[in-house]
Amino acid sequence: MHGHVHFFESISFKSKHPVSLVLGNAGSSNEGAIPQVLPPGAVLYVGAEVEDYAATADFGFATMDRVDAPVNGGWLLTEYTTLGLPVFQCAISGGKSRCSKVSAWATKEK
Numbered sequence: 001m002h003g004h005v006h007f008f009e010s011i012s013f014k015s016k017h018p019v020s021l022v023l024g025n026a027g028s029s030n031e032g033a034i035p036q037v038l039p040p041g042a043v044l045y046v047g048a049e050v051e052d053y054a055a056t057a058d059f060g061f062a063t064m065d066r067v068d069a070p071v072n073g074g075w076l077l078t079e080y081t082t083l084g085l086p087v088f089q090c091a092i093s094g095g096k097s098r099c100s101k102v103s104a105w106a107t108k109e110k
Contacts, residue, residue: 054099
């Protein structure tokens with residue numbers, strides 16, 4: 001988990017690299033625009049091909065709840081807007097994450 005860069009990002013890799021979470025969008029000025037989608041086959045560094053990606057540069061916060069999962073237990077990360085509306089839900093288990101947009105995304109604050 002990282003927080004120095006000022007946005008939210010979840011990256012899961014096809015390789016055995018662990019999921020990377022950036023939770024830095026709750027405080028000071030955000031970084032600005034970041035990609036909403038990465039191109040297929042994106043490689044962030046040698047041997048680290050992206051399998052799942054979710055990101056936002058909007059201000060917000062996240063919670064992580066422990067859940068039952070088939071591999072080593074798991075977590076459900078929910079990213080919210082500053083108004084408390086869910087943006088993404090990410091199922092995290094076995095070093096991998098799978099994120100999906102939540103329908104409240106359409107009502108995101110401007």
